[in-house]
Amino acid sequence: ISSYSQASLPGLFASVLLLPIAALLTRAAVLGCADAFLKRGFKGRDLLKPWDATKEIPESAGLPASIVYVGLLFLLIPFRYASNTAPSPPERAGDGAWIGEITGIERFPHHELSLYLSTLLSLLSAIMLGFLDDVFDIRWRLKMPIPILASLPMLVVYFAGGGGTSVVVPSWPPLLRATFGGVVDLGPLYYLFMSLLSTFSVHSINILAGINGLEVGQALIISLSLCLNSALYLDPRAGQAGSFASRELRDRHLFSLSLLLPFSGCCVGLLALNRYPARVFVGDTWCYFAGQVLACAAILGHFSKTLLLFFIPQVFNFLLSCPQLFGLVPCPRHRLPVALPDGSLAPSVAKCYPALAHSAPLTTKAGLSRLILCVLETLRLVHLTRDSVGNITQTTNLTIICATLVLCGVTPSSISSSRLVSPGQKSGPQPDEKSTASAPEGSSR
């Protein structure tokens, strides 16, 4: 009996139906909680709207959104599982042999229900961690390992279902296949990879943030891309006459779709309120929850390596951020770009105290930091400011948003000169300060 025996095409239609329902419920729930969040102090200022600097909008809107999602999955449990305890009459298997009567308890999809419940457990842990982070601003060294722990129940159920640990070796470069063969069994290393994947997806969404709609928008794009990817595996013939392997493959993707379609609905409902100009902020609760949903769908659908392809911008942002995340380069509390009075954006900066001496040996932390920054400067991913003797005093922040601005030629120094030629504007702040100036009427971003 397939591990995913409840996955079916009618179930797929139910999940498609849940998409608009989840969108409408999420929008209603977030709007309904907005005042309560404001009263309880869950609010923030939009740092990219200096002309609206005093306006506060509700934060942690990801909490009602994620509760709507989890609530819908809870509601689905009786519909998916309670009707499947009746005994089935004898039937013919694919190879023509007769299968005797299967009793209700044998027919009940215990393993799939375990997968479903362990997914819910992982999601609830992620929501709890995200909300705690919103309330207490948890330290990085604590919040890094928690998603690994949260993924354990799901990984154990994956193991119990005989979860595969083999990966297909890429055909290029040819030396790889010649060395390792076509398929490599990674064994326990594959479990390590899956638990690291869940902590990566959770945090990588959170650090690619700061522009209205970005946290929800990226989750929606990845979720819809994964839905499209899974749709390619939905061969209806696999359900009837197909081999066990093709049925199992189709059913795994159906299971992932049953998680991803309602999630896409929640993204749409939340994006309507978080897109520019944002009426709510989603908070860390959303980022952690969204990352965990995507990781669970990929792990249980057995396409965790494919997930990384859809996370390429986040992987790049994470790699670029590493020197700041691991303390080699100063990391300010906020790394989002700076809004100028005319509504355009400029890269934000991190000041280096003390300055990174040009003569610091590579064996010291300052020397290593300087080397990394110089390499990134050569690649035009950062803009460095030096004092008269060549010591580095300031760098633009190491995020793909700031790097894109630097690549497009927007640097902290070019901003200062652009202000000089627009005398009609109020003079704005330096890039690392919070701006309180007003933007001219009609300025757009």
Ligand code: UD1
């Ligand atoms: C992460 C980033 C931080 C970025 C922040 C913004 C790292 C290590 N941390 O921190 O650099 O500045 O997210 O989301 O990369 N905000 C806006 N506009 C938005 C979204 C958020 O102004 O569209 C501001 C609001 O003031 C809001 C605050 O960011 O209150 C939320 O920040 P939070 O999610 O707590 O930041 P972190 O996740 O800790």
Ligand code: MG
């Ligand atoms: Mg955040």
